Amino acid sequence: MATTAPTEPLATSSSPTSDTLNQAAGLWRYMKRNPSIIAGFVLLGIIILFWAFGTLMTAPEDAKDLAFAPPNKRPSLQNPHPCYSSENPRELCFAYDNEERQHFLGTDRLGKDILASFSQGIPQTIMIGLIAGSLGTVVGTILAFAAGYYGGILDAAIRFIVDTLQTIPGLLILIIITIAWREVGGGEMTFIQLALIIAMLAWLGPTRVVRSQVLVMKQRSYVEMARLSGMNGPEVILKEMMPNLMPFIVANFVLAVSSAILASIGLEALGLGDFSSNTLGMMIYHNIWYGSLVNGWWWWWSPPIVVIVILFIGLFMLSRGMDEWANPRLRRRF
Amino acid sequence: MTVDYLARRIGMFVAVIFVATSFNFFLPRFTGQDPIATRLELLAAEGVTTRAEDYAALIETYNAKFGLDRPLVLQYLTYLSTAVRFDFGESITKYPTRVSELINQAMPWSIGLLVTSTLLAFVVGTLGGAVLAWQHGPKAAFELILPPFFLLAAVPYYLLGLILIWLLAFQAKLLPLGGGYAPTTLPDWSDFGFLWEVFKHSLLPALSIVLASIGFWALGMRSMMITMQGEDYMLQAEAKGLTKARAFFRYAVRNAVLPQTTALALTLPHVVSGAILVERIFGYPGIGRVLYEAITGFDYFVIQGVVFIIVLAIAFAMLVIDVIYPLLDPRISYSSA
Numbered sequence: 001m002a003t004t005a006p007t008e009p010l011a012t013s014s015s016p017t018s019d020t021l022n023q024a025a026g027l028w029r030y031m032k033r034n035p036s037i038i039a040g041f042v043l044l045g046i047i048i049l050f051w052a053f054g055t056l057m058t059a060p061e062d063a064k065d066l067a068f069a070p071p072n073k074r075p076s077l078q079n080p081h082p083c084y085s086s087e088n089p090r091e092l093c094f095a096y097d098n099e100e101r102q103h104f105l106g107t108d109r110l111g112k113d114i115l116a117s118f119s120q121g122i123p124q125t126i127m128i129g130l131i132a133g134s135l136g137t138v139v140g141t142i143l144a145f146a147a148g149y150y151g152g153i154l155d156a157a158i159r160f161i162v163d164t165l166q167t168i169p170g171l172l173i174l175i176i177i178t179i180a181w182r183e184v185g186g187g188e189m190t191f192i193q194l195a196l197i198i199a200m201l202a203w204l205g206p207t208r209v210v211r212s213q214v215l216v217m218k219q220r221s222y223v224e225m226a227r228l229s230g231m232n233g234p235e236v237i238l239k240e241m242m243p244n245l246m247p248f249i250v251a252n253f254v255l256a257v258s259s260a261i262l263a264s265i266g267l268e269a270l271g272l273g274d275f276s277s278n279t280l281g282m283m284i285y286h287n288i289w290y291g292s293l294v295n296g297w298w299w300w301w302s303p304p305i306v307v308i309v310i311l312f313i314g315l316f317m318l319s320r321g322m323d324e325w326a327n328p329r330l331r332r333r334f
Numbered sequence: 335m336t337v338d339y340l341a342r343r344i345g346m347f348v349a350v351i352f353v354a355t356s357f358n359f360f361l362p363r364f365t366g367q368d369p370i371a372t373r374l375e376l377l378a379a380e381g382v383t384t385r386a387e388d389y390a391a392l393i394e395t396y397n398a399k400f401g402l403d404r405p406l407v408l409q410y411l412t413y414l415s416t417a418v419r420f421d422f423g424e425s426i427t428k429y430p431t432r433v434s435e436l437i438n439q440a441m442p443w444s445i446g447l448l449v450t451s452t453l454l455a456f457v458v459g460t461l462g463g464a465v466l467a468w469q470h471g472p473k474a475a476f477e478l479i480l481p482p483f484f485l486l487a488a489v490p491y492y493l494l495g496l497i498l499i500w501l502l503a504f505q506a507k508l509l510p511l512g513g514g515y516a517p518t519t520l521p522d523w524s525d526f527g528f529l530w531e532v533f534k535h536s537l538l539p540a541l542s543i544v545l546a547s548i549g550f551w552a553l554g555m556r557s558m559m560i561t562m563q564g565e566d567y568m569l570q571a572e573a574k575g576l577t578k579a580r581a582f583f584r585y586a587v588r589n590a591v592l593p594q595t596t597a598l599a600l601t602l603p604h605v606v607s608g609a610i611l612v613e614r615i616f617g618y619p620g621i622g623r624v625l626y627e628a629i630t631g632f633d634y635f636v637i638q639g640v641v642f643i644i645v646l647a648i649a650f651a652m653l654v655i656d657v658i659y660p661l662l663d664p665r666i667s668y669s670s671a
Contacts, residue, residue, distance in 0.1 A: 164353045167648040168641065171610060175629050176361050176637075262490055266611055269492065270626070284493070288615065293500050294511065305497065309489050316488035 034325060040318025043310050047122060050307070054119030057104060062116035063278050106299040109290045112278070114303060121278035122307070124191050128264045128279065131195035133257030136202025140256075141249055143207045145237050148214030158211075162204055170201050171266060178272045191264075191274040198263050205259065206252055213248055217241055247326035254319040258312065265308065280308050340657065347653045354645040355638075359413055362629075362637055363406070369426045369632040370396040400426060400635070413638060422639030427631040433639040436624055443514055444620035447536050448609060449602065451543040456598050458544075459483070459551025464587050466552065467559030480552055487549030492611040495542035499615070502538060510535050512617035539616045543609065554597060558590035565589075592663050599655050603647035 031037055105114040147158040165173075177197050182189045217223060218241075226240045267273060268281025269288065283304040287293070292301045370393050397403040400423070401412065416423065422433035462483075466476045486494065503511045515521065515531045522528050562568060563586065571581040613622035621640060628636035 160349070160353075163652075164350050164357075167350055167354050167645050167652075168358065169604060169644060172625065172629070172641065172644075173361070175610075175626075179629065179632075180364070258488075265490060266492075269611060270614065284496075287496075293496060293504060296504075298500075301496065301500075305493050308493060312488045312490070313485050316485070 030325075034321050036317045036324065037321030040314050040316075040321055043314030043317065047307065047311055047314065051119055051122045054115045054122075058113055058116035058119055060116070060120065062113035063120045065110050065112065105303055108286065108300045109292070109297070110286060114300065117278040117283060118303065118307065121280055121283060124277050125261060125264065125279045125281065125311075128191055128195040128198065129257040129261035131192065132198040132202045132260035132264070133253060135196075135199035136204075136256045136260065137206050137249065137253045139199075140203035140206025141210050143203065144210035144214055145241070147207070148211040149218060149233060149237055149241075155211075158207065162207055165201070165204055170204075171263070173201060174198065174263060174267055175270065175272060178267055182272070188276075189274055191277045191279055194264060194267065194274055195260070198260050198267075201263075202256055202260055206249075206256055209252060210245070210249060213245055214241065217245065247322070251319055251322035251326045254315055254322055258315040258319065261311070261315075280304050280311075284308075343653060343656055347649050350649045350652075351645055354649070355414075355417060355642055356410075358638060358641040358645070359410055362632060362634055369634055370400075370402065372632050373427055373429075396426075400424075402634075417638065417642050422642070423635045425628075425633055425636050427627070427633045427636075433635050436636060437621065437639055437643065440619060440621040440624045443618065444609075444613070444622060447540055447618065447620065448543065451540040452547070452598075452601060454540075455544045455547040456551050456594070459548040460555045460591065460594050462548070463552035463555030464559050464582075464590065467556045467563070468582055468586065469563065480549070483545070483549035484553055485549070486545055487547065487553065489546060490611075491542050491546035491609070492615050494546050495539065495612055495615050498538050498542050509538050512538075512615070514617075514619040535618075539609075539612050539618055543612065551594065551597075555590060555594055558593055559586055562586050562590045592659075595662070596655055596659070599651045600648070603644065603651045 103113050103115070105118075107113050108117070143158050147155040174197060177200065178189070178194070181193060181197060223236060223240055226236050231239070264273070264279070265281035265284065268279060269284045271285055271289070273279060273282045273285060275282070287301040287304070290297075292298075373396070374389070374392065394403070401409060420434065422437075425431050425433055425436060428436065462476060462480050466480055499511060503509050510516065512535075514535055515528065516535075519528060519531060568581070568585055571585045576585075609620075610622040610626050612618065613620045614626060617623075624636065625640050627633075628640065
């Protein structure tokens, strides 16, 4: 990537370390011209810091449902918890080890420390996005090259399947599969399985957009040159086309992660998630289920909404910035 | 050439509908769920008890009633032959209500809410995006107003809905919390008071959809407009001394709006499926709620009916776009498509 300016002295490439330094400096100079990428990284960084703070300040068992508390620690009508007072309105008074730990963000109706739920749920939600997003991108890219490069019946078949599946609303297919899957697992479903279900449809988008890029690239003279010089199909794809399409695929990967997280939160908000997890979507579900909006439990429903909003805006800025990086024509400011 | 293209395109239309509806027939059936058992569980939850020996007979009767005891192939053939006549049979969970009746009741709610809000967001977003990209326009104001909408577009609309419920319905008490109309009023479409009631209930869901989708349309339009401005004919328009308004509307917007209309035509049919999550959060009596209840109760016939109509609408919209597009945009010819 020609990120360094042509006026840069070429002699600096004498040692590998200064080379790396140069590349880093070039990368930094480029990033400064692309504020979207910086904003995206900053927002995602905020979420990681928040997660780190939560992990340092809480213990994993704080995020457990009251049903998992030792019997003598479960608050009851006869034995109300010490936190049960009007001076402490942000505790819903269901956390069982309140005397030992401070609850920075309060506790929820299920007896979970809200901060502890986040330190568990944020990695889980991001994991769903990464699993479904990367599976979708890899499968989609392979299918796109198969369809776009080789054409013919293969292309027609792949295009027909994609077109057909896209006429049925994706959420509908996901709901049906999720309900079936839960039943197979005896009502239980882990969030990893949810990610795999979402991956079943996550390849549709990448297949479509990458295929159209492959079609355009196939016409380029250097690809034709490579074919004329006797390279076979896989060689042309791996050596000539992939390196050039990589930025575009990476930019689309961010988008795929974002839409996988969106789908997971949607399914979870409908009550089809992993009830033993603390993903952001499950927090939304519990909030809807217990009516925390109309009960005025603002400290319960507002943090997940804020985190989800920051997460999506961060991913959005990142994908826009990467789009610009992958497609320099967009760089032209008006 | 055109006739050949049309024939191929219509063949594709039929094939897509056939495959999608078949998929929709088999997918719920391969989940291993029993809609009859689900319904009996529901009845039991309502307090209707059945003696154990009657239970098996009851299931058998139900299965025979809905034809679920016949071989799958026969069920499939019946489904295909009745679906083309828009006859989807009776609902299992809401027996004896007919599926078409359920759809007819819910569809106006969804279409009214979603078509209005989608079109509103489309017009506002497209115009805003166009002005934002236009070099000679009143950009300053738009540069302040629009970027927040770009960010809102990244937020799921149902979360926006939750925030709006809290702000406008719970805190300010300006608008109702949810539902299609107040539970105490009787639906009477000729009564002005009732219409006002319906309008007030639709404002919050509509607002959340509009706010969350303006940015989407604006972004698409903006990037198209930027591409347009590099074109030679824009330079020519300027050189000819055309008024800025004419160059804007006739030269730039006229060309940039074409892909936008395609996107709109592909979005609108999804309206038929309703916004499942928005309708659920606001308790709105639209088709999204019917669909969700049908899926959770494994009401095969309702799922089949609703999805058939959705698939039909989307496939039809795609067909119309492909056929009309070369007329809208002379640069595209039928043969290349």
